[in-house]
Amino acid sequence: MPTKRKLTMRELRQMLRLAYGGVSAREIGRVLGIARSTVQENLGRAAQAGLTWPLPAELTDDALAGRLFARSGAKSGQRRRVEPNWSELIVELKKPGVTMAILWEEYRTIHPQGYGYSRFCDLLRGFQRRLSPTMRQEHVAGDKVFVDYSGKKLGIVDARTGIIREAEIFVGVLGASNFTFAEASWTQGLPDWIGSHVRMFRFFDGVPRLIVPDNLKAGVNKASFYDPELNRSYGMMASHYGVGVLPARPRKPRDKAKVENGVRFAQSAILGRLRNQTFFSLAEANAAIRGAVDRINDHVIRRLGVTRRHLFETVERPALAALPEDYEFAEWRLARAGVDYHVEYDGYFYSVPHGLIREQVDLRATSRTIEVFHRGQRVAAHQRRYGGRRHGTNPDHMPSSHRRYADWSPERLRRWAATVGPSTEGLVIAILANRPHPEHGFRTCLGVLRLFRDLRPSQAEAVSARALEIGAFAYRAVAAIAVRQAAAAARTTTEPAAIIEHSNLRGPGYFH
Structure with a gap:
């Protein structure tokens, strides 16, 4: 049995026009290339829906499909049961402890004849799939903040020299509300990386449960699929705020889709809008970035009909942990x-x-x-x-x-130096006497004596004598003297003798 071909709204309109123009069902089927029974079935639907020709001008294709197929269970057209506001349910689903079962029970309390649980869940998931990639991920309020640096940089001009120095753009995005923080810093180094986190938490006025960074070297010493090794200073900052760190897995872009999408949005909303402005200081640039970030957070999310700031204030902020005192970088x-x-x-x-x-x-x-x-x-x-x-x-x-302690004392160092020679012993005594406390000279003395291990005693004594002569009591100064004297000795030994001993040369007696 041949499968029925689905008619377009244009063909259905032509069918009604021909039928009300006196054309038979058989002839309409021949014109449209469909069976006569299909024509009769659709004309019957139109009669039940009270449709005549000409159709009202304001009747759209969606409205026409809804009136013709309302009872057939066709996929297109209006659904037969009352539907909730799906965007509001998506927002509710982000709140801690809220599940689809709870939302369905509340929906059925208001609409007893509404959808069953499985159909309700299918429709809600379908609405989620139509959202942006980052909104599709189910992030609980107060759970995660995604952090990374933008690949694009912001140029800042030195007012004195005119040289342009590029600043990094740090971006942090909360998982449930997409509430965004961004700022410029000079480097991606550890002090700037941790400082941006401190200012981000202050901006949020609270702390989420987890930080999800990319595997940036400032924060992660060793990237690993199962057990990433955190930088200790970064880990101490996280401990201060009571937040966990869960680095994105290597080569897993979906782990950081939220921040990558936030970074792209920030690049267009921040760098794109500020591209024609000239900044002469980091503070001036950050003031402009704050204005651009406010525009991002106050922009209405099309599918949800609310702003990031509204989601943050109503959903995310109540779920954040209390903010402690600012962490001091260490x-x-x-x-x-x-x-x-x-x-x-x-x-x-x-x-x-x-x-x-x-x-x-x-x-x-x-x-x-x-x-x-x-x-x-x-x-x-x-x-x-x-x-x-x-x-x-x-x-x-x-x-x-x-007094003598451990294995070392000034007397032991002097005895060691005396085995080299009196000048070396005098140099050690001078080094110890030149310090506020003798112990401060121990490192220098040990370095000098170990340096002399590679020298003959006569060479070491010459170096010590020269150091005493010019008052060179630092290790580097003594080492420099040793290098200079070794170079001078090498030049002396490589110079050819003035008279070469050879059997063919006449001695001085030949000329008497």
């Missing part, structure tokens, strides 16, 4: 206490209790303080140094009266 490093019971950071030395000599410690550096931790306990704290003396020493960390 860099964490592994360090090892030297024989002088000091650890080094950025060219300066900070003391630890002398019992930790050669122990590995954790060093936490902020713009104001240097803290040292050993096995999870803080053992030292110093004000960070940017100038002046290179050593910061807490007297409580020193051995009592500089």
Whole structure:
């Protein structure tokens, strides 16, 4: 049995015109290329719907299909049961604890003759599929924020030199409401990366449950499908806010579709609108970016009929955790206490209790303080140094009266130097005497003595004598003297002798 061909609305209109013009059903079928029974069936539908020719001018194809096929269960046309406002249900579904079953029960309470549960779910999912890719993902309010840098940069002009420096664009998008934050920073380095997170949470006035970053090196040391390794400083920031970090999986673009779509939108709404403006400072650029971000958040989402800001205020903000005090950026490093019971950071030395000599410690550096931790306990704290003396020493960390401690003492260093020669011993004594505390010179003395291991005693003594002569008591200065003297010795040994011994040469006696 041949399958019935589905008629277009144009063919149905022609069928009605011909029928009311006196043309038979058989002739109409021949003209349209369909069976006479199909013509009779559709003319019967038109009669039941009260349709005559000519049709009203305002009757659209959708309205015509609805009147002809309302009772047939055809896919096109009006549905027979009362439908809810699907966009409102999508918003409700983002709230914590709300499920399709709850929404269906509330719908049936208002409309007892409404759709059954399975049909209700099918229609709601169908509406979700018609939304944008990022809106289709089911994100619970307060659950995730997606963060990344835009691939495009914003040029900022130095007013003095006219040189253009490009700034990075950081973008964060909340999962449920699409509420967007963006700002410019000079780099993608760790301080700027963490600083942008701090300002983003302040902008949201709350903290979601998870951060979903791309596998940026500033935040993720090692990308992994199952167990990504976070940068420790980034992890401490997350711990301060009580938020988890779930990096997007490598080569899984759907994991970060939300932020990538937000980044594209931000590029057009921010960079596109600001392309003809000239900025002379980062603050000036960020002021303009804030205005562009407000336009993004106040833009009406076409399918939902509400703005991102409305979704944020009504759905997302109540689900965010409370915002603690702003996190102060701190860099964490592994360090090892030297024989002088000091650890080094950025060219300066900070003391630890002398019992930790050669122990590995954790060093936490902020713009104001240097803290040292050993096995999870803080053992030292110093004000960070940017100038002046290179050593910061807490007297409580020193051995009592500089007595011998551990394996090292000034006397042991002097005895070691004496085995090389008196000049070397004098250099060690001078280095120790030139420091506020003898222990501050231990590193220098050890470096010098280990440098002399590769030299003959006569060479080491010559280097020490020259260092004492010019007052060079730093390791680099002593090493430079050793290099210069080695180069001078090499030049001397490679110069040819003035007289070459040879059997054919006449001696001085020949001329007497």
